[in-house]
Amino acid sequence: MGVRGLATVRAMAPATLLEVEDLTYSYGDRHAVRGANLQCHRGEILGLLGPNGAGKTTLLSCVAGLLGGFRGTMQFAGAPFRPAHDAAARLQLGLVPQELALYDDLSARENLAFFARMQGVPAERRPAAVRRGLELAGLVDRADDRVRTFSGGMKRRLNLAIGDLHGPELLLLDEPTVGVDPQSRNHLFESLQALRAAGRTLVYTSHYMEEVQRLCDRVAVMHDGRVVAVGTTAELAARAGTPEANLEQVFLTLTGRSLRDDA
Amino acid sequence: MNLFAAAATIAQKDLRLFFRDRTGMLLGLLLPIALVTVFGMVMKFAFGGGSGMPKVVVYVVDEDGSDASAKFVAGLRAVDMLSVQPRAGEPAIAAAAARQLVHDGEAHHAILVGKGYGDALADGKEPPLTVVRDPGRAMEARLVGIGLMQATMAAAEGRSMPWLMGSVMRRQGMSEAGVARVRTSMQMVQDVIDRFVAGDGELKAADAAKPATAGFDMASLFEDMVPVVHEDVQPPARPKNLNHQLAQSVAGMAVMMLMFGLMACSVTLLQERDQGTLRRLLVSGAPRQALLLGKFVFCLLVGLLQLAIMFAYGELVFGIGVFRDPITLVVLAVTWAAAATAFGMLVAVWADTPKQAEGVSTLLILVMAALGGCWFPIQIADLPWWADVVTHATLTHWAMAGFQGMFWHQKACTDPVLLRAIAVQWGFVLVATWLAWRIWRRRFTGG
Numbered sequence: 001m002g003v004r005g006l007a008t009v010r011a012m013a014p015a016t017l018l019e020v021e022d023l024t025y026s027y028g029d030r031h032a033v034r035g036a037n038l039q040c041h042r043g044e045i046l047g048l049l050g051p052n053g054a055g056k057t058t059l060l061s062c063v064a065g066l067l068g069g070f071r072g073t074m075q076f077a078g079a080p081f082r083p084a085h086d087a088a089a090r091l092q093l094g095l096v097p098q099e100l101a102l103y104d105d106l107s108a109r110e111n112l113a114f115f116a117r118m119q120g121v122p123a124e125r126r127p128a129a130v131r132r133g134l135e136l137a138g139l140v141d142r143a144d145d146r147v148r149t150f151s152g153g154m155k156r157r158l159n160l161a162i163g164d165l166h167g168p169e170l171l172l173l174d175e176p177t178v179g180v181d182p183q184s185r186n187h188l189f190e191s192l193q194a195l196r197a198a199g200r201t202l203v204y205t206s207h208y209m210e211e212v213q214r215l216c217d218r219v220a221v222m223h224d225g226r227v228v229a230v231g232t233t234a235e236l237a238a239r240a241g242t243p244e245a246n247l248e249q250v251f252l253t254l255t256g257r258s259l260r261d262d263a
Numbered sequence: 264m265n266l267f268a269a270a271a272t273i274a275q276k277d278l279r280l281f282f283r284d285r286t287g288m289l290l291g292l293l294l295p296i297a298l299v300t301v302f303g304m305v306m307k308f309a310f311g312g313g314s315g316m317p318k319v320v321v322y323v324v325d326e327d328g329s330d331a332s333a334k335f336v337a338g339l340r341a342v343d344m345l346s347v348q349p350r351a352g353e354p355a356i357a358a359a360a361a362r363q364l365v366h367d368g369e370a371h372h373a374i375l376v377g378k379g380y381g382d383a384l385a386d387g388k389e390p391p392l393t394v395v396r397d398p399g400r401a402m403e404a405r406l407v408g409i410g411l412m413q414a415t416m417a418a419a420e421g422r423s424m425p426w427l428m429g430s431v432m433r434r435q436g437m438s439e440a441g442v443a444r445v446r447t448s449m450q451m452v453q454d455v456i457d458r459f460v461a462g463d464g465e466l467k468a469a470d471a472a473k474p475a476t477a478g479f480d481m482a483s484l485f486e487d488m489v490p491v492v493h494e495d496v497q498p499p500a501r502p503k504n505l506n507h508q509l510a511q512s513v514a515g516m517a518v519m520m521l522m523f524g525l526m527a528c529s530v531t532l533l534q535e536r537d538q539g540t541l542r543r544l545l546v547s548g549a550p551r552q553a554l555l556l557g558k559f560v561f562c563l564l565v566g567l568l569q570l571a572i573m574f575a576y577g578e579l580v581f582g583i584g585v586f587r588d589p590i591t592l593v594v595l596a597v598t599w600a601a602a603a604t605a606f607g608m609l610v611a612v613w614a615d616t617p618k619q620a621e622g623v624s625t626l627l628i629l630v631m632a633a634l635g636g637c638w639f640p641i642q643i644a645d646l647p648w649w650a651d652v653v654t655h656a657t658l659t660h661w662a663m664a665g666f667q668g669m670f671w672h673q674k675a676c677t678d679p680v681l682l683r684a685i686a687v688q689w690g691f692v693l694v695a696t697w698l699a700w701r702i703w704r705r706r707f708t709g710g
């Protein structure tokens with residue numbers, strides 16, 4: 001499909017890529033997500049904020065089809081979305097998990113090649129995908145070193161690159177910038193912006209307010225298992241009644257000042 | 264903080280962690296108890312009688328049915344080292360059936376008490392006795408020989424001494440004159456034995472006219488004291504280096520160690536979950552069955568490699584004829600690798616942590632190894648019925664039945680005994696894999 005063809009499809013496709021309605025999930029009797037609603041627009045970076053334990057990871061896991069037995073509905077590009085039961089649906093998703101999900105005793109290249117295969121990249125496009133992954137991770141020089149020998153930041157970058165290997169339409173990123181230095185962070189930012197420029201839709205959780213403010217088109221704030229506010233930083237500031245568009249102030253106003261570990 | 268305070272604090276923390284993992288802790292404490300129990304039982308039943316030797320399983324057929332033959336059989340039952348079958352009160356079996364049991368390795372020996380046993384004893388003649396044996400079981404043969412002597416003494420109440428000793432001496436190469444001398448005087452017999460035992464060569468010197476006889480063989484004296492007709496079951500052509508214990512050890516260690524090896528492989532499933540790669544794989548477009556199937560194939564291949572290495576080594580060092588029948592070997596190896604894999608997968612998906620999986624599997628593997636006959640041939644020990652049921656319920660029992668059937672009894676995979684062992688293992692593979700799949704879906708994939 002040529003670029004023009006792609007553009008036509010985009011133009012025809014609904015603006016909402018992912019729609020989550022009334023999602024509820026409990027671990028035993030601990031309610032992690034309670035009736036969350038979320039709309040994610042095509043081509044945007046949607047920031048998902050919330051205190052520790054607000055249910056962000058749980059929400060992303062439900063969307064990725066990793067947790068069964070939730071209540072609520074999900075739609076992807078206007079059609080019902082059941083990734084747990086539908087391999088084709090999963091191919092439209094990329095996940096960058098909160099943990100460093102890598103094989104420590106494989107090299108960066110081997111990790112990329114393995115996941116490229118698993119994530120359905122056709123054989124003839126695999127070498128290019130691996131190369132692009134190494135570039136995205138900034139690991140071209142260390143491609144054949146074992147992951148075990150990498151620093152935390154290098155592993156983070158590789159973690160991100162693997163999630164995007166197959167060029168999914170929707171990329172779910174769970175705190176992809178934890179524990180990285182400003183250089184790596186910048187590199188990751190540029191990578192994410194490049195992905196958006198390439199037409200990807202990103203849902204992105206983070207606890208770094210400036211980072212979210214700088215990167216995201218819109219922000220959703222979760223609190224106690226619910227999405228309590230969605231909008232641009234300016235819209236949220238207006239709603240929260242905070243004087244300037246300072247996301248941290250907005251966040252504290254919406255979610256309270258006490259420790260929020262437990263939903 | 265001084266050294267001791269710091270050390271005490273660390274120890275306290277470690278104790279807290281130790282007691283927090285209840286399952287892990289219980290397993291750690293339970294393992295020795297379970298092993299002691301299983302070992303104790305096995306030793307009690309298999310190595311009973313305080314002789315420190317495994318009991319020899321002997322099937323006895325009394326074709327005479329006289330008082331004397333009954334006394335003889337009762338005498339055999341009284342022998343500590345023998346487990347006489349069928350037990351008192353159980354239905355008797357026919358000579359042909361007893362022969363078959365020895366042939367199939369279900370019994371070490373069969374003793375056929377021939378018609379006319381009672382009359383022969385009364386006349387002071389050698390009674391008709393046939394011992395059916397597998398020539399490979401020389402150890403057991405000696406114990407049976409001693410048992411025969413004790414039972415004969417009991418049956419003949421001392422009247423047996425003349426012919427007993429006479430035939431022994433004849434067997435040891437004594438001339439007929441010597442035999443006659445032995446038979447005339449019980450006392451003299453005793454002297455002769457004493458002198459033989461002391462290594463006295465006087466009698467041999469007296470018989471110098473006769474061509475050289477072998478030195479006095481104490482062991483064979485006992486083995487051959489009661490004159491019997493020996494009937495060797497036609498043993499399969501075994502490699503000359505092979506004996507029963509060796510075949511047992513190679514098969515037993517291969518069977519047990521494969522379970523440990525494959526457990527370590529199965530646990531990578533839990534490691535993948537803990538390190539997060541499992542989530543990645545679940546989100547990937549790959550069919551979710553592929554993840555479990557992939558692990559299965561991985562374990563199976565590692566298992567086959569491990570078996571290949573072990574058997575190649577066994578062949579190289581001991582020359583036990585592993586590769587005599589490659590088809591049977593491959594069938595048995597694939598079967599056992601699949602069964603051990605299914606076991607490992609089932610434990611892995613059931614456990615919450617790798618530590619738990621390792622604890623539970625160590626316990627199960629050691630118990631199954633002991634009960635299934637990996638350590639000693641418990642299969643034909645004299646077990647109470649319930650213990651017999653338990654041993655047959657272990658996976659290792661069927662693996663051992665397969666490998667011993669091939670190594671020792673030289674059976675092919677088309678033999679009914681092997682077919683049954685193979686079928687039981689594949690049955691387990693199907694059930695365990697299905698269960699593992701169900702648990703995996705529920706606990707790992709959230710679907």
Ligand SMILES: Nc1ncnc2c1ncn2[C@@H]1O[C@H](COP(=O)(O)OP(=O)(O)OP(=O)(O)O)[C@@H](O)[C@H]1O
Pocket residue numbers: 027030031032050051052053054055056057058059261262263
């Ligand atoms: N595996 C689990 N078993 C039981 N409870 C869980 C599990 N995972 C999360 N929870 C609970 O669910 C709630 C939501 O957790 P979740 O990880 O989704 O929060 P989060 O917003 O991602 O937090 P963080 O910012 O700290 O990553 C919390 O109360 C947490 O204790």
Ligand SMILES: [Mg+2]
Pocket residue numbers: 056057058098174
């Ligand atoms: Mg989280």
